[in-house]
Amino acid sequence: MAHPSTPQPYKYTLAERLYLPLLSGMWVTLRHFIGNVFGRRKSYTIQYPEERRGYSPRFRGHHILTSRPDGSLRCVACFLCATACPAECIHIEAGEHPDVNIEKYPVVYDIDMLRCVFCGYCVDACPEEAIIMSNNYDMAFFDRASSIVTKDELQKPFTYDPAQLGYRPRYPEEDAQRAQAREQVRAGTLDLVAEARRRHGEAQDTSAASAS
Amino acid sequence: MIGESWVTTTVDKLEEWGQNNSLWPLPFGTACCAIEFMSVVSSHYDMARFGYEVVRFSPRQSDVMIVAGTITDKMGPTLKRIYEQMPDPKWVVSMGACACSGGFYRAYHVMQGIDEIVPVDVYVPGCPPTPEGLMYGILQLKEKIKRDTRRRLKEKRADSDDSGSAAA
Amino acid sequence: MPTATIPALPLLEDYPEGSVLPVEGADQPTWIVRREVLSRLALELRDNPETQFDLMLDLCGVDYPDRDERFEAVYHLYSLPRGERLRLKVPLTEADPVLPSLIDVWSACDWFEREAWDMFGIRFEGHPNLRRLLTHEAFQGHPLRKDYDPARRWILTEDKIYRPDPQPPGGDTDDDIFERMTINIGPSHPAMHGTFRVVACLDGEIIVASEVEIGYLHRCFEKMSETHTWQQVIPYTDRLNYCSSFINNVAYCRGVEQLLGIEPPPKAVWARTILSEFSRIMDHCVCNGTTLVDTGALTNFWYMFQPREEIYGLLEACCGARLTVSACRIGGLLQELPPDFEARCRNLLETIPAFISDVDKLITKNRIWLDRSVGVAAISGEEAVNRGWTGPCLRAAGVAYDVRKAHPYDLYDTVDFEVPVFQGGDVNDRFRVRMAEIEQSLSIIRQLLDRGMPEGGFIVDDPHVALPPKEDAYTQMEAMIYHFKLIMDGIQVPPGELYSMVEGANGELGFYIISDGSGKPYRIKVRPPCFPLMATFSRLMNGGTLSDAIATLGGLNVIAGELER
Numbered sequence: 001m002a003h004p005s006t007p008q009p010y011k012y013t014l015a016e017r018l019y020l021p022l023l024s025g026m027w028v029t030l031r032h033f034i035g036n037v038f039g040r041r042k043s044y045t046i047q048y049p050e051e052r053r054g055y056s057p058r059f060r061g062h063h064i065l066t067s068r069p070d071g072s073l074r075c076v077a078c079f080l081c082a083t084a085c086p087a088e089c090i091h092i093e094a095g096e097h098p099d100v101n102i103e104k105y106p107v108v109y110d111i112d113m114l115r116c117v118f119c120g121y122c123v124d125a126c127p128e129e130a131i132i133m134s135n136n137y138d139m140a141f142f143d144r145a146s147s148i149v150t151k152d153e154l155q156k157p158f159t160y161d162p163a164q165l166g167y168r169p170r171y172p173e174e175d176a177q178r179a180q181a182r183e184q185v186r187a188g189t190l191d192l193v194a195e196a197r198r199r200h201g202e203a204q205d206t207s208a209a210s211a212s
Numbered sequence: 213m214i215g216e217s218w219v220t221t222t223v224d225k226l227e228e229w230g231q232n233n234s235l236w237p238l239p240f241g242t243a244c245c246a247i248e249f250m251s252v253v254s255s256h257y258d259m260a261r262f263g264y265e266v267v268r269f270s271p272r273q274s275d276v277m278i279v280a281g282t283i284t285d286k287m288g289p290t291l292k293r294i295y296e297q298m299p300d301p302k303w304v305v306s307m308g309a310c311a312c313s314g315g316f317y318r319a320y321h322v323m324q325g326i327d328e329i330v331p332v333d334v335y336v337p338g339c340p341p342t343p344e345g346l347m348y349g350i351l352q353l354k355e356k357i358k359r360d361t362r363r364r365l366k367e368k369r370a371d372s373d374d375s376g377s378a379a380a
Numbered sequence: 381m382p383t384a385t386i387p388a389l390p391l392l393e394d395y396p397e398g399s400v401l402p403v404e405g406a407d408q409p410t411w412i413v414r415r416e417v418l419s420r421l422a423l424e425l426r427d428n429p430e431t432q433f434d435l436m437l438d439l440c441g442v443d444y445p446d447r448d449e450r451f452e453a454v455y456h457l458y459s460l461p462r463g464e465r466l467r468l469k470v471p472l473t474e475a476d477p478v479l480p481s482l483i484d485v486w487s488a489c490d491w492f493e494r495e496a497w498d499m500f501g502i503r504f505e506g507h508p509n510l511r512r513l514l515t516h517e518a519f520q521g522h523p524l525r526k527d528y529d530p531a532r533r534w535i536l537t538e539d540k541i542y543r544p545d546p547q548p549p550g551g552d553t554d555d556d557i558f559e560r561m562t563i564n565i566g567p568s569h570p571a572m573h574g575t576f577r578v579v580a581c582l583d584g585e586i587i588v589a590s591e592v593e594i595g596y597l598h599r600c601f602e603k604m605s606e607t608h609t610w611q612q613v614i615p616y617t618d619r620l621n622y623c624s625s626f627i628n629n630v631a632y633c634r635g636v637e638q639l640l641g642i643e644p645p646p647k648a649v650w651a652r653t654i655l656s657e658f659s660r661i662m663d664h665c666v667c668n669g670t671t672l673v674d675t676g677a678l679t680n681f682w683y684m685f686q687p688r689e690e691i692y693g694l695l696e697a698c699c700g701a702r703l704t705v706s707a708c709r710i711g712g713l714l715q716e717l718p719p720d721f722e723a724r725c726r727n728l729l730e731t732i733p734a735f736i737s738d739v740d741k742l743i744t745k746n747r748i749w750l751d752r753s754v755g756v757a758a759i760s761g762e763e764a765v766n767r768g769w770t771g772p773c774l775r776a777a778g779v780a781y782d783v784r785k786a787h788p789y790d791l792y793d794t795v796d797f798e799v800p801v802f803q804g805g806d807v808n809d810r811f812r813v814r815m816a817e818i819e820q821s822l823s824i825i826r827q828l829l830d831r832g833m834p835e836g837g838f839i840v841d842d843p844h845v846a847l848p849p850k851e852d853a854y855t856q857m858e859a860m861i862y863h864f865k866l867i868m869d870g871i872q873v874p875p876g877e878l879y880s881m882v883e884g885a886n887g888e889l890g891f892y893i894i895s896d897g898s899g900k901p902y903r904i905k906v907r908p909p910c911f912p913l914m915a916t917f918s919r920l921m922n923g924g925t926l927s928d929a930i931a932t933l934g935g936l937n938v939i940a941g942e943l944e945r
Contacts, residue, residue: 003434003460003761004778007805009754010812012747021745028741029679044255044686048344049351053256055342056718058700080867086612087309087316114312114325117339119615119706124714125867127853127860133700137342140349141335142356144313144327167700169850240568242575242597243941244622244703247666254685269570286516287575287596289538290567310599316615319600320523320532321515340703 059135059166060118063111065154066130073155075130077106081122089115090122109151113139120167132168221365228361231275231301232354233263238274238298240291242281245308245340249280257343262350271297276353277330280340282310283323295330305353306332307346309339395421403469407638407878410467415479418470422485425457425466433457433466434765435781436486438879438890438907439493441500443526450474453502455482456879456892456907460765460779463786467879472502481506488768491915499524499602514598514944517542523603530603544579546589560588563926567596571674571930575940576914578921578929585925590918594944601945605904609870610636611710613901618704620906621942623666624659624885626695628942629708632904634789635880635891636710639873642845646834648712653791654725654828655695655707656882657821661732662691663885663937664772664814671811671934672743675752675927680739687732694724710871711846712839725829729822736818744815753808757920757932760805767919768912771887772813773936777805783883795827807928807935845871870899884909886937906945910938 015021036043046053066074077094095107122131141147237259241249252259253267268274271294283291295304306326309315312335314324326332333356336349392400399417403410413421425433438456449471457466470479481504482489493504494513501522504510512519516536521528545562561582566572577593601620605613617632618625630652637644644652669684692702697718699707707714718724743749759767761778774781782799784792800816802809839846843862852859875897881890887909896902913936920936921929 003765004803004805005760005762007755007758007760007777008803009758009806010750010802010804010808012750012754013745016745016747016750019747021741022747025742025746028738032738045258045261046256047261048257048347053344056697056700058698058715058718059696060700080864084612084867086608086615088318089316112313113337114309114335115315116337117309117316117615117704118701119339119704120700120714121612121615124847127863129850129854137338137345138348139337139341139345140352141337142333142352144325144335147312147335147337243599244619247622248703250685251689255682256689269568282597282599284516284596284598285519285533285536286598287567289536289541290596293538294568317599317604318531319604320528320530320534321519321598321600322533342702 055135055166057135057165057171059133059137060120061134061166062113062136062139063116063122063149063154064132064134064165065109065151066132067155073105073109073130073151074128075106075109075151076102076128077104077109078127080125080127081131084121084125086119086121087115087117089113106151109154110148111154112148113141114144114147123167123169126169129169133166134164135166136164221369224361224365224368228358231361232357235262235264235276235303235353236266236268236274237264238268238271238277238294240277240279240281240294242283242287243310245280245311248340248343248346249278249307252343252346257347259347259350262347262354264350271295272299274298275301276303276305278305278307278346279311279326280307282315282317283326284321285323286321288323288329291326292329303333303353303357304330305334305336305346305349307336307338307349308341309337312337315339406467407876408465408467410469412469412471415470415472418468419480419482419485421468422455422482426485431459431466432461433459433464435460435770436482436488436492436768437770437888438892438905439489439496440892440905441496441502441524442894442903442905443500443524445526447471448473451477451500451502453479453496454892454905456890460781465879477502479504483507486768487763487766488912488915491911492768498522501525511542512595514595516540516595523600528603530600530607542593544591544593546579546581546591548581548583548588567593571933573670573933573938573940575944576933576938578917580921580926580929582926585927587921587924587926587929590921590929592914592918594914594940596944597940598944599941601906602904605901607900609900610873611871613904614708614710615704615706618706619941620908620945621663621884621886621889621939622703623939624663625703625705626655626659626707627663627882627884627889629706630656630790631880631882631884631889632891633708633710634882635878635893636871636873638880639876639878639893639895640710640845640871642711642840642842644712644840645836645838647717647836648838649790650828650831650834651698651713651717651721651838652708654825655698656790657825658691658694658725658728660885661818661821662688664818667886667934667937668739668811668814671807671931672739672749674930674934675749677743677749680742683735683738683742687728687735690728690731694721694728697721697724709839709846711842712837716838717833722829722833725825729826729829732818732822736815740815744812750808752927752931753811753935754804754806756807756928757924757935758804758806759916759920764805764916767916769887769916770912771884771909772817773810773913774887775800776802776809776813778803783881783888787881789882791828792824795824797824807931810935810937872899873897873901879907881907886910886913886939906942908942908945910936910943914938914943 068074082090082092089112091110092106093108094104097105239249306312311326314322334349334353338345399414401412425431435458437458440454442452451472453470455468493507496502497510498512498514518536518540519534564579566577575596579591580587581589617628620628665684665688669681672680695705696702699705764774764777780799780801785799797820800813848859848862853863873895877894879892881888890907892905894903920932
C-alpha cells in the first residue's frame with residue numbers, strides 16, 4: 001500500500017464559487033438572533049452568584065470532616081488519606097483519644113487548599129467515612145497562609161446539610177444500609193481500623209525481617 | 213483646606229468605582245485552567261456582567277492578570293515581563309492549584325506558585341476551579357479593591373489632618 | 381500480559397551474530413539491537429517489502445543505573461501496510477551514550493531525539509540541531525535519569541533565554557524588494573495557545589524560515605509518575621490532554637490492566653467506550669471551534685462550546701469534576717454510574733447534532749473559509765507518515781489509520797463505524813475529518829446505548845487491585861485489611877513492560893509502561909499524538925503567509941499539556 005504522494009485539495013462547486021452557501025449560514029445566525037431576541041429560548045447565561053448551576057451530588061468541592069453524633073470528629077488519624085493524596089496536601093498530627101475504644105484522633109488536620117487537586121482520593125481512602133467532599137466551590141484566598149484550612153473550618157460549615165454534600169463513597173439512597181452496617185460494627189467491640197493497622201504493621205515487620 | 217480634601221476624596225471614590233466596574237482582564241492562560249477560563253468568558257457564565265468586558269491580550273491595555281495554568285521555570289521570565297508591562301494600578305488573580313502553589317507538580321521544571329515572581333492578590337483553588345469558583349475569586353478581588361481604596365483614603369485623610377494641624 | 385510471537389525475518393541473516401537479538405515473551409515483537417547496525421537495520425526495516433515499518437511512533441530513553449549498559453533507547457515502529465508493531469532496544473553505556481541519528485530514515489525522529497538528549501543525555505550523531513527541547517536553557521543535568529532529584533529546580537533568568545534567529549537557506553542574496561523581518565510570536569500569545577513560541581523570518585508577508593520553541597508547559601509528568609503509586613498516576617494523566625482527559629485515563633488504565641492481566645467488567649468497558657466517544661466529540665469541538673476563532677469566525681466558537689458544556693455536565697455527574705475527571709480506576713471506574721446515565725446520554729445524542737449542523741451550515745461550504753483553508757499547509761500522506769503523524773490529521777492526508785479499526789480495543793470491534801478519510805492534507809480537510817468523526821462518534825454511542833447497560837459491577841472484584849466495597853470495608857475485617865494494604869502499598873504490578881495504545885482525539889495515544897514490581901511505575905513514557913504534528917509545524921508554516929500559520933496551528937490541534945507533558 002503506497003500512501004498518497006500528492007495532496008488533492010478540495011474542489012469548489014459552482015455554488016461555492018458564487019458564495020451561495022453563505023446564505024444558509026446567514027439564515028443560521030439570523031434564526032439564533034430572532035430566537036434569542038424574541039424570547040423563544042431562554043438565555044444560556046447563569047446569573048451567578050444569585051443563580052447557581054446545579055451540580056451533581058458527586059461534585060468534588062471543599063472537603064468536609066464528618067462528626068459523630070456527639071459532635072467529635074469521626075477521623076481516627078489513620079493517615080490513609082494523607083498517604084493516598086497525590087498532592088501531599090493533607091497534614092495530620094495524631095493524638096491519644098480519651099476514649100480507649102477510639103484510640104486516636106487528629107490533633108491537627110490541615111488541608112492546603114492551594115495544593116489540593118480535588119481528585120477525591122482521600123474520600124476513597126478513608127475507612128471511616130470521616131472525610132467527604134461538599135459541592136461548595138466558593139473558595140478564594142487573599143494570601144497563602146489563610147489557604148491552609150484547619151480541622152475546625154473543615155468540620156464546621158457544611159456538616160449536616162445534605163443539599164451541600166458532594167463526592168462521597170455512598171449516596172443518599174444507600175444511606176440506610178450504611179447506617180445499619182455501622183450499627184453492627186458499633187455493637188461489636190472490634191475496632192476495625194486499629195486492628196487493620198496493627199495487622200498491616202505486623203505484615204511489614206515480618207517482610208522487613210525476612211528481607212534482612 | 214476642607215474643600216480641597218473633599219474634592220480629592222470624591223474624585224478618588226469615583227476612580228475606585230470606575231476601576232472596580234471595568235477591570236479588563238489579561239488571560240495568561242497556559243494549561244487546563246485556560247480551558248475553564250474560556251468557559252467563564254463564554255455564554256454560560258459571561259464574565260462581562262461584572263465589568264470584565266474586554267479580554268485583552270496586550271498587557272498595556274489591561275488591569276488584572278488572570279494566571280490560568282501551570283507556570284514553569286521556562287515561562288517565568290515571560291510572566292514577569294508581562295506583569296511589568298502592565299500599567300498601574302494592576303492586580304493578579306492566580307487561578308488553579310498550579311499557579312497558586314505548583315499543585316501536585318512538586319517537580320524540577322514547575323514554579324512552586326507564581327508568588328515567587330509576581331505579587332498575587334487573589335488565589336483561587338481548584339484543579340481547575342469551576343467557572344463559578346473563578347467568578348467568586350473575581351468578586352473577592354472587587355471587594356479587595358474597594359477595601360484597599362477605603363484604607364488609602366483614610367490614610368490620606370489622616371495625613372492631611374496631620375499637615376493641617378501642623379500648619380495651624 | 382499478552383505475548384507476541386517473534387517473526388523470523390530472513391533479513392536478519394545478513395547481520396553479524398548477536399547484533400540483533402529477539403526478546404522472548406514480550407508484549408510485542410522486540411529486538412535488542414547493537415548500535416553499530418542500527419542505521420542499516422532501520423533503513424532496511426523501512427524499505428524491505430516484507431517489513432515496511434514506515435511509521436516511527438515513539439522514541440524514548442530508559443535508565444537502568446544497575447546495568448553495565450546503563451541506558452536503553454527504545455524505538456516503537458509500526459507498519460501501516462502490514463499492521464505490525466516492532467520495538468527496537470539499543471543499549472548504551474554511560475561513558476559513551478551516542479547513537480546515530482535516524483532523521484534520514486524517519487523525519488519523525490527529529491524532536492524525539494532532542495527529547496531523549498534533554499531527558500537522558502543520549503547524544504545523536506548527525507542530528508542537525510541537538511538542543512534541549514523541553515527544559516529551559518539554564519537547566520543542568522538530565523532530569524529523567526534515576527539519580528536526578530525530582531524536585532531539583534534551576535532558575536532561568538532573562539539574560540539566558542535562547543533567542544532563535546532562523547534564516548532561510550540561501551541567505552539574503554535575492555532580496556531587493558522587501559527587507560527581511562524577524563518576528564516573535566508567543567509564548568504568551570492567544571494564537572499560540574499560550575505556550576508555544578514561534579520565531580518567523582518574514583519576507584513581506586511570507587514566512588521564509590521559522591523556528592518553533594516548546595517546553596513552556598513541561599510539567600514533568602514522566603518524573604512525577606515515577607514518584608507516585610500506580611493509582612496516583614491517574615490524576616496526572618488527566619492533565620495530559622485536558623480537552624479529552626477521559627481518553628487519557630482509559631489509555632493508562634488499559635495499559636496497567638494488561639500488565640496485571642485483568643479484564644475490567646463489561647459495564648466499565650461499556651461506559652469507557654461511551655465516555656471516550658463523548659470526549660472525542662468534545663475535543664473535536666474545541667479544536668474546530670478554536671481554529672475558526674483563529675481564522676476570524678467567532679460565532680462557531682459559541683455554537684461548538686455549547687455541546688461541550690453539556691458533555692461536561694455528563695462527566696461531572698459520573699465523577700464529580702468537569703474537566704480533569706480522574707474517572708477511571710485500574711480495573712474499572714471510580715464509582716457506580718449515576719442512575720440517569722443512559723437518559724442523559726440519550727438527551728445529549730438529541731441535542732448535539734443541532735449545534736454541529738449549525739456550524740456545518742455556516743462553514744463547510746462557505747467560500748470565505750474555503751479560501752482561507754483549502755491548500756493551506758498541505759502535506760502528502762507519504763510525508764505525513766514519514767513524519768510520524770497519526771489521527772485525524774493523517775486521515776486528512778489520505779491514510780486510513782485508526783487504532784479503533786486497526787487494533788480494536790474495548791467495544792470498538794462490535795460496533796459499526798467508518799473511518800473518514802480525505803485527500804487534501806490541508807487545513808480544510810483536517811476540519812472536515814473532525815466534523816465527520818463527530819458524526820461517527822455519535823453513531824457509536826447510539827449503537828452502544830441501544831445495546832443497553834451491561835449488568836454487574838463497575839470495577840473488578842479483586843481486592844489486590846480495586847478497593848473493596850465501602851460497606852465491606854466498614855464491617856468486615858478482611859476487607860478492611862485489603863483496603864489498608866491497597867492504600868499503604870499501592871497496587872503491586874508484576875515486573876514487565878508493555879506498550880498500550882488507544883485512539884486519542886488527535887492520534888495514537890500510547891503508554892509505554894515499565895514495571896519493576898516495586899509498587900511504583902519504573903518508567904512511563906507517553907506517546908503524545910500531537911508531538912510529531914508540532915514537530916512538523918515549522919515545515920508547514922514556511923512558504924505560507926503569517927495568517928495561514930495561525931490557521932495551521934489551530935487545525936493541528938496541538939495540546940500543550942500532552943505535547944510537553
